[in-house]
Amino acid sequence: MRIADLITWFEEWANPAWCESWDNCGWQVEPGILQEPARVLVCLTPTLAVMQEAIASNANLIFAHHPLIFSPPKSFRIGEAIADMVRLAFLHNIGIYSAHTNFDQVQDGTADVLAQILELQDSTPIVPTQNGLGYGRVGNLQPVITLEKLLTVIHHQLAPKSLIVSPTADLHQEISRVAVLGGSGASYISAVLKTHAQAYLTSDCKFHQFQESRDRGLILIDAGHYATERPACDRLTQKLRSLNLDWVELSQHDEDFREFFPE
Template sequence: MEKRVDAILEEVHRIAPLSGAEPWDNVGLLVGAPSWSVKRIAVAVDVTEEIVERAAEKGCSLLLSHHPLFLHPLKNVLLDTREGRIIERSLAHHIALVALHTNWDRSRIGVNVALASALSLRDVRPLLPATEVELWGDGAVGFLDVAIPLQDFCVRLREAWNISWVQAYGDPRRVVSRVALLGGSGGGFWRAASASGAHVYVTGDLKYHDRSDALWHGLDLVVVDHGEMEEWSMKHLAMAVREMTGLETEVFPLPRRMFSA
């Protein structure tokens, strides 16, 4: 069984509508042709040369990534650059590259919904609801089944999302029950998290002054790796794509290269 790239995109954009993407974002088909045939699909949080090669070895001719290979227009495509090398290898292997970025963040089954589900949060709602009915919105807010100390929450979160590190700010003994989260770079959303009544806010990037202001307002904070946080949702994307298209779909995780010295 095989399908054209454009037919697959039509199906994928039902769960991650293009209308959900930020104006500055770069989503959709970035490399390849709509007419290319696809028998097997690869899914990854980032596009790397290593993942393109692994996808080729597995017979994939479409790579769905969360982060776009490039966000801004390229002035040239040079083979001694990261983007140029990846484009060259993708074309050589006849692998189309498609990005589902902020439209996957805001999907009703996307990043934030998947993260909330992994924590078994109850009464989950968007941190900032979308105006369009087919979209979820930004972030998520919900309740833990049992209130627990912040320190124990960090352990639970690390295990639930399979992430390599957790950095918390606040009193480790403070009991938390209402959780706000936003996958990826969500430091600027701490005010919405505070207004939601959350005891703790979890995100992937947080600037120093945002951290200071949030703590002053009584909001505990948890910071995790941006990519690892969002990578948890890739298996949810793969399952949905497999179900919609009927094509074999495999997640290609990024290697973890971070260490503490």
């Protein structure tokens, strides 16, 4: 399959026109590779380590969730990460394509995959956008499990480096309804409360957002940005493999950017 055909297939599923106004979905760098057979390296974040992996693998497309460029750069200088990525992309004929907030909304996107991992039943978007799609997912647990069991499942399935949970959370509390949103989802707390979820799995939550959730009766679970979005990259890789491309792999050099000391 040519890269042009691959992108057409993808955009019929997750239209870049659905991305938020502040976002930058779609082509980040396209060095004239549209007619080439697709050799794809899927990643969460396009970094120099991922670029070097793509070069070593003879890939011609880095398919990333996070955009390389969020706002227009004012300059490109050697030694700056974005400039070096762009230089290497043109030098080695490797395209960089991003699917961000458009990918967040769709079936088998970032939130939907989390809902599937936790086996949420009858899941629906926390914030609907169009045609049954939207941001986040909320659904029911059948059978009902304790909060301790839910945290164990999250830790086992997502392998986060750390889990942060609302204070005074009762580990023996029975949980029947859970909301999930991969990446930075703390701004959706008010929307989650309207869904009657008892627990909310997301990431990048601040001190006072834990306070707000505690005070409003919602158990907030922060598993980290990487852990909550990487599974959707794995699912995307599986879907691309079903297209019988020349080559497609999930990056082994994606980075969490956070370390905990001591572990």
